[in-house]
Amino acid sequence: MSAQQKKGHVVAFAFPFGSHPTPLLHLVQRLAAAAPGVNFSYFNTAESNQKVLPTADLKSYDNIKAYDVEDGLPEGYVFSGNPLERIELFVKSTPDNFRRRLEEVVEETGLKASCLLTDAFLWFSVDMAAELGIPWVAFWTAGPAPISLHMYTDVIHSRLGQNAQNQDQTLDFLPGLSAIHASDLPHELLHLDQPFSRLLYDMSLALPRATAVVLNSFAGIDPDVETDLKSKLKRSSTHAAASxxxxxxxxxxxxxxxxxxxxxxxxxxxxxxxxxxxxxxxxxxxxxxxxxxxxxxxxxxxxxxxxxxxxxxxxxxxxxxxxxxxxxxxxxxxxxxxxxxxxxxxxxxxxxxxxxxxxxxxxxxxxxxxxxxxxxxxxxxxxxxxxxxxxxxxxxxxxxxAVAENGSSTENFKSLVDIVTSSSHQE
CATH class of the missing domain: 3.40.50.2000 (Glycogen Phosphorylase B;)
Incomplete structure (x- = not known):
């Protein structure tokens, strides 16, 4: 079956740093196997693709294609040594780099995007999806507790102050997070004056607008936090991943x-x-x-x-x-x-x-x-x-x-397949 004969085109945007690109690609592969009649495109920077794709065995899938996007690095750029510098340059290049590449791919293939499946960090995808009239599914590569922390950023600032001076203060005012102290909180959550910090904060504001949020976790690892998240998100699901x-x-x-x-x-x-x-x-x-x-x-x-x-x-x-x-x-x-x-x-x-x-x-x-x-x-x-x-x-x-035949992750994955392929069903 050719790409044009397949129904639907799910576009995945990766955040190209750390371990983020790999679990998203694994999720795309699982979805592609479950929905062989749907096209999947994986967008990532060239440098990250060179690391991720060789071990992915995409040749086994006739409905997945990977594409490079610009990384935001000016030609001949010399780094100052700041570990966040590469990330900040990439963030500044978004969303234009993804938007341009998507437009090129659509023109080349004739396949309009039917769903955006992106790393949750790439929060701008919610606006792109709205412009295209398609669902946005956000993929959070960690578990429920850290995403809950980000969604409570304003509450944390209100209760602890921006700098969280009382380092021994626990987060007993947040569901399921009473074991965490102010001293454990990441710098980016407390200080919102840096580009990456703003990205995380904007992400926390955008997630409730997502059609669904997928967590790299399983139901039962953080019951109180999971219940609270479900009340804040339209739809959330968990995806499993001595001598x-x-x-x-x-x-x-x-x-x-x-x-x-x-x-x-x-x-x-x-x-x-x-x-x-x-x-x-x-x-x-x-x-x-x-x-x-x-x-x-x-x-x-x-x-x-x-x-x-x-x-x-x-x-x-x-x-x-x-x-x-x-x-x-x-x-x-x-x-x-x-x-x-x-x-x-x-x-x-x-x-x-x-x-x-x-x-x-x-x-x-x-x-x-x-x-x-x-x-x-x-x-x-x-x-x-x-x-x-x-x-x-x-x-x-x-x-x-969770991953048993009728387990929560198994059922959630079936729901996710329905969500990302729903537009193709309507064609």
């Missing part, structure tokens, strides 16, 4: 050399088997002597699959910034985490910190050798470590029920 320590810090940030050294020394002294995904060559050289000493019990690789076999006995830990994907992997793998929090542009650490505390995890701001040895003793122990795994096990059962 060995798995160590990884993601794709954007790693701890400074002294902390990496402390971590490596703790592993050496404890002689705990480990698999360390380490991409930073300059920092890896610093630790090479220690890696040689622990070569009999550990292995260092440049890349490892994001999700190991759930049946394997992995002590999942040392993930960057308590990232949501890592938390979900911890739950579905039934293993505890040792975390070091960072401040990142799309910081979801506050919500993750609250939820980790609920199942017995511990989040820290710095690695030290003594602290790491203590943490390793805890998560590997048959006492407190066993209790942590039991707590996580209960959430793992929720996840399993």
């Amino acid at each position: 060995v320590a798995y160590i990884s810090f993601g794709t954007m940030l790693t701890p400074p050399p002294p902390e990496l050294l402390a971590l490596a020394e703790a592993l050496e002294e404890k002689q705990i088997p480990y698999l360390w995904s380490f991409r930073d060559d300059s920092k890896r050289q610093l630790l090479q002597p220690l890696f040689r000493k622990t070569g009999s019990v550990g292995k260092v690789v440049e890349w490892a699959p994001q999700t190991p076999n759930p049946g394997a006995s992995f002590g999942r830990g040392f993930r960057d910034a308590l990232r949501w994907n890592s938390v979900v992997e911890s739950i579905t793998g039934g293993v505890p985490m040792i975390c070091r929090r960072f401040r990142r542009p799309d910081d979801k650490q506050a919500a993750c910190a609250g939820r980790v505390a609920d199942w017995g995890g511990r989040g820290g701001r710095r690695f030290s050798k003594s602290g790491m040895m203590t943490a390793l003793d805890v998560v590997m122990s048959v006492g407190e470590g066993k209790k942590m795994r039991e707590n996580i096990g209960r959430l793992r059962e929720c996840a399993s029920r």
Whole structure:
């Protein structure tokens, strides 16, 4: 069946930083498999597409095509070193870069967009969808607690003040978020004077206008927050996504050399088997002597699959910034985490910190050798470590029920397919 013979054209806009592009592409692939009679277009920057597409196997889908959009970088631009600079330049180029590219694709293919499925950060999509007279489906790549925080930005400012001076104040005035302290809140939520901060705030105002909001989570992980979100959004749905320590810090940030050294020394002294995904060559050289000493019990690789076999006995830990994907992997793998929090542009650490505390995890701001040895003793122990795994096990059962034949995620996905293909049904 040719593209023109297919009914409908779902257009997906990716936010090209961190882990955001990959889960959106995975969702597009699942939808394309469920709706083979619908065309899907995936819009992302060229640099991000070069990283994401090689592992996506899009050749297996005759109804998905990927396109590059401008990244907002002037020719010959020299970066100042500000980690937010690349993001801010991209944000300034939106929505014109997406609008122009979409117009070109429609002209090239003759396929008008029937639905916009975009990263929630790209809030301007709600206006584009309204202009085109089509649905906007927003995809939130994390869980329910962080999106709830953003939607309560005005309330938080009113109760805590813009700078949240009382760092010990908890968010006990928000449904399901009483475990979070003011000190856990991301800078971008409290200070709205930067481009990225404004983007997140504008997103929080736009989400109630979405036809549907999809969360990279499963029902039951945050019941009070989920119930509250349903009252604020038109329609929301959740989409699922001990003997060995798995160590990884993601794709954007790693701890400074002294902390990496402390971590490596703790592993050496404890002689705990480990698999360390380490991409930073300059920092890896610093630790090479220690890696040689622990070569009999550990292995260092440049890349490892994001999700190991759930049946394997992995002590999942040392993930960057308590990232949501890592938390979900911890739950579905039934293993505890040792975390070091960072401040990142799309910081979801506050919500993750609250939820980790609920199942017995511990989040820290710095690695030290003594602290790491203590943490390793805890998560590997048959006492407190066993209790942590039991707590996580209960959430793992929720996840399993959600993706069962008649589970909430399964039913929500069916509803999502209906939403993104509804315009094509009317043609």
